[in-house]
Amino acid sequence: MTYKIEMNHITKVFGSLVANDDVTLKVKPAEIHALLGENGAGKSTLMSILFGLYQAEDGDIIIDGEKVTILNPNDANDLGIGMVHQHFKLVDTFSVLDNIILGAEDTKYGVISYEEARKKLENLIEKYHLKVELDALIKDITVGQQQRVEILKMLYRDSNILIFDEPTAVLTPQEIHDLMGIMRNFAKEGKTIILITHKLNEIKEVADRCTVLRRGKMIGTVNVNETSVEEMATMMVGRKVSFTVNKPDVKTGEVVFSVENLNLEGKGKKILTDINLSVHRGEIVGIAGIDGNGQTEFVQAITGLIPTHHGKVMLNGEDITKASIRKKYEIGMSHIPEDRQKHGVVLDFNLESNMVIQNYYQKQFQRKSFLKFKQIREYTNNLIEKFDIRSERGAETDLRSMSGGNQQKAILGREISRNHELLIAVQPTRGLDVGAIEFIHKQLIEERSRQKGILLVSLELDEILDLSDRILVMYEGEIVAELDPKKTNYDEIGLYMSGGKRGLKA
Numbered sequence: 001m002t003y004k005i006e007m008n009h010i011t012k013v014f015g016s017l018v019a020n021d022d023v024t025l026k027v028k029p030a031e032i033h034a035l036l037g038e039n040g041a042g043k044s045t046l047m048s049i050l051f052g053l054y055q056a057e058d059g060d061i062i063i064d065g066e067k068v069t070i071l072n073p074n075d076a077n078d079l080g081i082g083m084v085h086q087h088f089k090l091v092d093t094f095s096v097l098d099n100i101i102l103g104a105e106d107t108k109y110g111v112i113s114y115e116e117a118r119k120k121l122e123n124l125i126e127k128y129h130l131k132v133e134l135d136a137l138i139k140d141i142t143v144g145q146q147q148r149v150e151i152l153k154m155l156y157r158d159s160n161i162l163i164f165d166e167p168t169a170v171l172t173p174q175e176i177h178d179l180m181g182i183m184r185n186f187a188k189e190g191k192t193i194i195l196i197t198h199k200l201n202e203i204k205e206v207a208d209r210c211t212v213l214r215r216g217k218m219i220g221t222v223n224v225n226e227t228s229v230e231e232m233a234t235m236m237v238g239r240k241v242s243f244t245v246n247k248p249d250v251k252t253g254e255v256v257f258s259v260e261n262l263n264l265e266g267k268g269k270k271i272l273t274d275i276n277l278s279v280h281r282g283e284i285v286g287i288a289g290i291d292g293n294g295q296t297e298f299v300q301a302i303t304g305l306i307p308t309h310h311g312k313v314m315l316n317g318e319d320i321t322k323a324s325i326r327k328k329y330e331i332g333m334s335h336i337p338e339d340r341q342k343h344g345v346v347l348d349f350n351l352e353s354n355m356v357i358q359n360y361y362q363k364q365f366q367r368k369s370f371l372k373f374k375q376i377r378e379y380t381n382n383l384i385e386k387f388d389i390r391s392e393r394g395a396e397t398d399l400r401s402m403s404g405g406n407q408q409k410a411i412l413g414r415e416i417s418r419n420h421e422l423l424i425a426v427q428p429t430r431g432l433d434v435g436a437i438e439f440i441h442k443q444l445i446e447e448r449s450r451q452k453g454i455l456l457v458s459l460e461l462d463e464i465l466d467l468s469d470r471i472l473v474m475y476e477g478e479i480v481a482e483l484d485p486k487k488t489n490y491d492e493i494g495l496y497m498s499g500g501k502r503g504l505k506a
């Protein structure tokens with residue numbers, strides 16, 4: 001058999017960093033081949049080489065048995081290679097149609113033949129169920145639809161090697177399901193598919209084979225139906241990973257945090273409508289929802305990042321609706337913010353300054369307006385040890401030079417170690433690798449055992465289902481469902497998340 005694609009001994013360096021280190025990838029015709037690896041493993045780099053965006057320092061590429069040179073995306077195009085990037089490359093103010101034909105304009109006597117383009121696209125939309133309005137502007141359609149535009153772009157160019165770079169990160173469960181179906185159809189028709197992902201269940205669902213990268217190196221290629229999720233995870237991380245979150249039974253206590261009739265408007269538009277919720281001691285309340293349905297604003301309102309005008313917020317028996325951020329911290333609010341670099345840390349400060357940034361003025365760290373440097377150092381070293389925060393120079397490391405996972409562990413350690421009653425954790429594991437996710441989940445469960453209240457806001461449904469004792473679904477600024485994680489499932493939550501179902505249960 002001739003492989004459809006062979007990338008042999010590819011090496012690519014960026015400065016002193018080896019992003020791909022002697023990587024070999026062989027893809028069979030008409031298979032769905034997953035490329036698996038943690039953040040920074042080198043997956044996008046390898047595919048950018050295949051697509052002509054980067055040139056490898058070493059190694060060669062063979063397509064259909066012939067050695068090729070791919071200097072730019074046009075060369076890739078000519079070889080039938082198309083790519084849907086992690087961040088879409090569409091022009092916001094252009095129509096769907098214009099975006100698709102941009103760069104591939106067929107002309108007749110120097111005039112673009114829109115009619116033919118439209119016809120071809122209508123056929124493709126119909127054939128592959130890629131529903132999208134050709135005359136809509138990109139800025140007016142959903143992210144899921146934008147992805148379909150990217151897919152149509154490849155099909156319009158008659159690509160038969162389709163690369164998808166983390167395509168499901170931005171989709172709802174239903175859209176993910178549809179996309180998997182679309183991929184299977186492509187493969188059935190003889191197209192070859194490379195799917196980049198770090199989600200193992202997706203690989204199990206659609207992929208035939210899987211190649212694993214770790215820190216720039218090729219670890220191996222396996223047949224998916226002969227390999228367990230655990231085995232693939234071990235290849236990816238380099239050690240055994242536990243997937244089951246062990247949740248001990250915990251007696252829930254009194255209400256520690258509550259929100260009553262919170263409403264919020266912005267730019268003349270309703271952002272939040274009548275939000276009511278409460279969190280008990282020893283309870284994890286999860287807020288599920290698709291990005292952009294008011295979760296961000298809700299958290300900003302209760303933590304004090306934006307002012308609230310209506311409603312009442314209570315923490316630990318005190319009304320904190322209008323309290324300053326410092327006051328909220330003092331009463332017992334801890335917060336792992338959504339944007340860790342913007343609201344979680346000061347990147348230009350070192351680790352120890354960041355660890356006492358909210359309470360440096362307290363007795364523990366200050367005396368007669370002089371900081372107690374020794375205490376701060378000891379406190380930080382303790383956190384480093386307890387929360388496995390890895391960095392080059394310990395307490396003195398600049399936050400900026402630390403990896404995302406370690407920045408997040410630092411924030412988590414700081415927020416958990418401060419005196420608090422409530423922990424608000426927003427997207428606590430976004431962009432982190434499996435090992436760090438496992439660690440953070442364990443810490444949240446321990447918080448629960450310590451009788452803290454935890455409000456978890458996440459776009460990852462798995463995370464919500466694994467950790468929550470109660471699930472609230474937010475849709476268009478309202479809480480549209482309250483669900484028991486033991487009695488609900490992926491599909492039901494997905495339906496609420498997409499507005500397909502409404503109604504409070506429980």
Ligand SMILES: Nc1ncnc2c1ncn2[C@@H]1O[C@H](COP(=O)(O)OP(=O)(O)O)[C@@H](O)[C@H]1O
Pocket residue numbers: 014017019037038039040041042043044045046
């Ligand atoms: N253009 C670039 N310049 C410098 N470093 C880069 C560039 N692109 C990627 N890298 C680095 O190369 C490594 C691999 O990145 P990438 O291929 O994007 O990983 P993945 O897609 O597996 O998450 C990372 O350490 C990343 O920071």
Ligand SMILES: [Mg+2]
Pocket residue numbers: 043044045086165
């Ligand atoms: Mg990538």
